[in-house]
Amino acid sequence: MRTFAIVAVVEGAAPDLFEWLAFHRAVGVRHFVIYDNGLDSEAAALLRAHETIGVTTLPCPTRIDLAPRFAAYNHFLASRARLFRFAAFLGLDEFLVPAPGRSIQDWIARIPPHAGAVVVNRRVFDTSEPVGTSAGLVLRRFPRALADPEREENRRVTAIYRQGAVAAITDGNLAPLVQGERLMSDFSPAEPDPRRPDAVLGVRQGEIRLNHYPLPAPPVSAKGQGTEAEPCFRTQSWIGPTLEEMRHLLAHLEGVAPAESLRLRARAAAVPELARPVAPREHRLWRLRHLHRPRVEAAGRFVQRKLFGAPRPW
Numbered sequence: 101m102r103t104f105a106i107v108a109v110v111e112g113a114a115p116d117l118f119e120w121l122a123f124h125r126a127v128g129v130r131h132f133v134i135y136d137n138g139l140d141s142e143a144a145a146l147l148r149a150h151e152t153i154g155v156t157t158l159p160c161p162t163r164i165d166l167a168p169r170f171a172a173y174n175h176f177l178a179s180r181a182r183l184f185r186f187a188a189f190l191g192l193d194e195f196l197v198p199a200p201g202r203s204i205q206d207w208i209a210r211i212p213p214h215a216g217a218v219v220v221n222r223r224v225f226d227t228s229e230p231v232g233t234s235a236g237l238v239l240r241r242f243p244r245a246l247a248d249p250e251r252e253e254n255r256r257v258t259a260i261y262r263q264g265a266v267a268a269i270t271d272g273n274l275a276p277l278v279q280g281e282r283l284m285s286d287f288s289p290a291e292p293d294p295r296r297p298d299a300v301l302g303v304r305q306g307e308i309r310l311n312h313y314p315l316p317a318p319p320v321s322a323k324g325q326g327t328e329a330e331p332c333f334r335t336q337s338w339i340g341p342t343l344e345e346m347r348h349l350l351a352h353l354e355g356v357a358p359a360e361s362l363r364l365r366a367r368a369a370a371v372p373e374l375a376r377p378v379a380p381r382e383h384r385l386w387r388l389r390h391l392h393r394p395r396v397e398a399a400g401r402f403v404q405r406k407l408f409g410a411p412r413p414w
Contacts, residue, residue: 102131102401104208104260105184109160109172110147110192111137116238117146119342120192121155122349123239125331126341127196128203130394131182133187134287135160135172141335142363149357153349153390156180166270173269181263182410186211188220188260189269193312195238196220200337207307208260212287217263219257219290219300221311226227236370239339242313244329257300258310273299285309312396348386351378 106129110117121132132410134147137160147157163171173189181187186208188196198204211218226244259274259282266275282290284307294385311332346368353361368374378386404411 102184103205104129104186104188105131105133105180106196107133107135107136107173107176107187107189108144108191109135109169110139111160112143113140114143115367116192117143118346118349118368119237119239120195121150122340122345123195123338124154125349125390126338126345127198128205129196130205130390131184132156133158134175135168135173135175137168143359145357145360146364149360150349152356153352154394170270177266177268177300184263186204186260186262188258190258190310193313193315194222194258195313195335197309197311197334197338202307204308210287211262212283214281215262215283215287216277217259217261217274217282218285218287218308219259219282220285220308220310221273221306221407222256222258222312223332224312224314227313227315227413237339237342238313238344239335243331243336245311245332245335246329307367309334315380343371344378346371347372347376347378348383350374351383352387 106124124132132150132155134155134157136144136147136157139147144157151157158172158175160168161171161175162168166174176187176189190196196204198207199213224246225242226246227242257274261275262280263279265277267278269275282300284290284300285308290300293301350361350364353364365374
């Protein structure tokens, strides 16, 4: 059984999709399930080029009783969730950010066995005045986060769900659990918010945090004034690894999808670091981690299922 997947519904041009995928690969995410809700041709070609390195693209299901996003989430729960021990449901404006130098995989390995969902705090970033050109990295364009953790915008949370812990997701709040307990990202018990019975208090700073980059601008305070912001050093620490992952992805695409590689280089012209070539030895190690090791692990899972049956998530 694979450990962790990010599930997302993507539509339109999705200009930041390349950076979003590269960032999450840099922090340790190896599997993505992307639902195509009307992607343009270039974004669809980008996803096809990522198929060999852990990205699965599916058509977005249609239901008259649910919005496309929740229809896709419930399709995943019914058809794909059995393949992964944990899953997070994110948008392209959300980045799952570990502490500097930490890996999401290492954090997930420490989740207690009784946890059905782990709540992650969200930090909203100031996107009202982009820094520099709009074609640069999201992590660089919007480096300032809303400072007050007690603000309503920063009290919202999301959750990473264990397989079998949730039966359906039908709205934007936390889904009710059918198994397990709800914990915070530091693995302490999740405290209910007295103002909202369906929510939890989201003011703790754990090892994992969700950066949210709202479009076109962040919320304002109740008095109508702009919100104060501060530099986010946690985000800045992941710019270098994200750029390195983007360079390796471009080098990989030059061999499997050269036309898409050229398009991405042209689109990312505002990021000069991407023009720097990767060292051959480092790229061989990257290919070993992201192309060859997953095949060996898949073969091992197949043998394990034949000998011992499917593993249990609990």
